[in-house]
Amino acid sequence: MARLDVRCNVDLPVHVVVGNDANKGITERVSKFTSLSLGGGVIDFTPSLNKNKIVGLRYELPRHGEFEILGEILRFEDNGVATRFFNLNRDAKLKLWDYIKENFTDDLSCPYCGKKNTQKKRRCDNCSWSLNFYSQDYIVEHEKESFIKRLAMKSNAFTVEDIYKVLNFVDVEVLKVGKNLDINEEFVGSSQSILNVFSMIRKIAPTDIPVLITGESGTGKELTAMAIHERSQRRNKPFVAINCAAIPENLLEAELFGHEKGSFTGAVKQKAGKFEYADGGTIFLDEIGQLSMNLQSKLLRFLEDKIVEKIGSNGGVKIDVRLIAATNNDLKSAIAKGTFRKDLFYRLDVFNINLPPVRDRGEDKVILARYFLNKFSREMNLSKTFSLEAIEAIKSYNWPGNVREIINKVRRAAVMSTEPSITVSDLDLESLTIKMDEVASLKDVRSAIEKQKIVEAMKHCSNNISKVARILGISRPSVYSLRRKYNI
Ligand SMILES: Nc1ncnc2c1ncn2[C@@H]1O[C@H](COP(=O)(O)OP(=O)(O)OP(=O)(O)O)[C@@H](O)[C@H]1O
Ligand SMILES: [Mg+2]
Secondary structure: OOOOOOOEEEEEEEEEEEEOHHHOOEEEEEEEEEEEOOOEEEEOOOOOOOOOOEEEEEEEEOOOEEEEEEEEEEEEEOOEEEEEEOOOOHHHHHHHHHHHHHHOOOOOEOOOOOOEOOOOOOEOOOOOOEOOOOOOOHHHHHHHHHHHHHHHHHHHHOOHHHHHHHHHHHHHHHOOOOEOOOOOOOOEOOOHHHHHHHHHHHHHOOOOOOEEEEEOOOOOHHHHHHHHHHOOOOOOOOEEEEEOOOOOHHHHHHHHHEEOOOOOOOOOOOEEOHHHHOOOOEEEEEOHHHOOHHHHHHHHHHHHHOEEOOEOOOOOEEOOOEEEEEEOOOHHHHHHHOOOOHHHHHHHOOOEEEEOOHHHOOOHHHHHHHHHHHHHHHHHOOOOEEOHHHHHHHHHOOOOOHHHHHHHHHHHHHHHOOOOEEOOOOOOOHHHOOOOOOOOOHHHHHHHHHHHHHHHHHHHOOOOHHHHHHHHOOOHHHHHHHHHHHOO
């Protein structure tokens, strides 16, 4: 059978640190690597080591420095013990590969299967491994190829669940699918619509242009605002987020712009507003559609000349803050109704990022669910995966509460499930999954979804009917009539 790594013969001192049994301290011995590969090495000593025992290995690669890694005893060979390396980081791996290349002399035969390669081909005709050792991409290619070959060797023994575990691992940990490392490791998604969002974030972040983020509740508006801030020159200055709907109007003005001492009853000392606090950084105004006309005018003034005025002060102060605003409702209809200033809208809407609802993000539903399951499993020190039915239910549900709902349902499932495999009922998606053997009329399906959506929206908006109507894009009387119809 062909090897999975290039091995070279060496004579390299290595300190082997072994933990003694029954916690009786450690022993360190100096020995030698007689051969090395990226995956492990043979050490020429055979003390009383057991198979699978973990040892510490400290060695110095000439010209590359000292390394300390962990290894596991794999087997005993005639000339020593074969170890497998555990925690080789990228840097240690690249340096080890340089050292192996320097010490690996015979390039007239394939180091994997031994077949003659007098023509110095870049790929072995016999075992098909890449022999392009001196290419810069060799290591990355090699890791991919060896991963696939290792998997192929074991695949006969795999169950469907194992295959899902592997797929999950490959997506999330290896290929980093959905992780856009240059945006924010926490910002998950690989559908075209979310890739467009990432591209907009990249383009707009380095500028000082105001951004208007639109999208349904739970689609990631605040996360997007943070991603913009983190990629801007302002990243070392404050990012201040305010939800305009959560603070009563009379307090919001003082919160945003601050007040002078004695400017109103209770103003016992001067207070800086959030704008001042965010000086040099970014302010994120969520639910901007809820701002009163008075505050809209103050905001407009800020956007025009960068001046903010404390309540009770005679003049303003100049402040350097980038404004990002977000709304989950339609500002254009608010303008038509006269509740939102048109001039402010045009000032804010210079650059608009619209976050698509999760139901329009295709495979991202599953990618997001897997990402959060992995995260919660790690936090809870458990190993959980989704059953095939759970994956199907995740795909077919339309997630009215978007990413926030995925997080809540997956967290609940991780806690509720008693088995390693998460079921549809752990996710609380049971009532929504239409089983193929149950005949459901389109009307029933529509009603079930309608009811579900109203229940979700009522919960999300803490039973505030105006908010529910806004989120669902229907009138308040319609909300009342649907509640009556479904007995909610
Ligand atoms: N693409 C994503 N990847 C990972 N986590 C996400 C993603 N989008 C949103 N989240 C997470 O979902 C939750 C809701 O996101 P966020 O608060 O940014 O949404 P929002 O649009 O501001 O919601 P609301 O309108 O209710 O204020 C947060 O915990 C956020 O970190
Ligand atoms: Mg928000």
